[in-house]
Amino acid sequence: MKVVGFLGSPEKKGSTSKILRQILNGCAEKGARTKVYNLNKLKIRGCLGCGHCRKGDLQACRIPDDMQRLYQAIDEADAIIIGSPIYQWETTPQTKIFIDRLYAYFKGPGLETKIGDGKETILLYTQRENFADRYKSHFDQFENSLEILGFNIREVLVADTEEGKDVQEEPMLMKKAKTLGKDLIKSLR
Numbered sequence: 001m002k003v004v005g006f007l008g009s010p011e012k013k014g015s016t017s018k019i020l021r022q023i024l025n026g027c028a029e030k031g032a033r034t035k036v037y038n039l040n041k042l043k044i045r046g047c048l049g050c051g052h053c054r055k056g057d058l059q060a061c062r063i064p065d066d067m068q069r070l071y072q073a074i075d076e077a078d079a080i081i082i083g084s085p086i087y088q089w090e091t092t093p094q095t096k097i098f099i100d101r102l103y104a105y106f107k108g109p110g111l112e113t114k115i116g117d118g119k120e121t122i123l124l125y126t127q128r129e130n131f132a133d134r135y136k137s138h139f140d141q142f143e144n145s146l147e148i149l150g151f152n153i154r155e156v157l158v159a160d161t162e163e164g165k166d167v168q169e170e171p172m173l174m175k176k177a178k179t180l181g182k183d184l185i186k187s188l189r
């Protein structure tokens with residue numbers, strides 16, 4: 001089993017990173033190989049909307065950047081985890097550009113995708129609010145976009161984090177994150 005995490009936070013040791021890694025730790029405890037891609041460290045340009053990717057295989061995107069590596073990582077993974085904090089009422093720009101470039105998973109003129117039977121996916125959002133539903137419309141839009149592309153959203157974790165408090169001091173949250181990873185691997189077997 002292989003599970004790949006995509007970290008959309010510019011803070012490589014922030015709350016989103018720690019929770020994402022805890023989910024992956026749960027996966028690893030059940031025998032999965034894991035890897036994290038820090039989207040902030042990669043060179044990913046915005047989609048040009050040229051449609052070139054819909055004319056052939058997935059690697060047909062004509063933008064020569066790090067997204068080509070991420071397509072391969074997604075293709076080889078049994079499951080993926082996408083984590084983003086909420087900045088300015090939505091996911092980070094790093095996460096948004098990554099999702100936009102997943103457009104290359106469509107093939108042909110319709111909505112048929114190159115994902116096949118679906119890719120098991122966990123979505124993780126961190127926010128500094130105690131209102132889990134405040135950004136629900138954004139979360140729903142994000143989830144719907146991924147489902148149209150063929151990703152199977154298994155779980156959505158919205159973590160309310162406190163300014164100045166380390167999420168590792170929140171045992172219930174960290175236990176929940178690890179359990180999500182373990183349960184993900186159990187379901188794939």
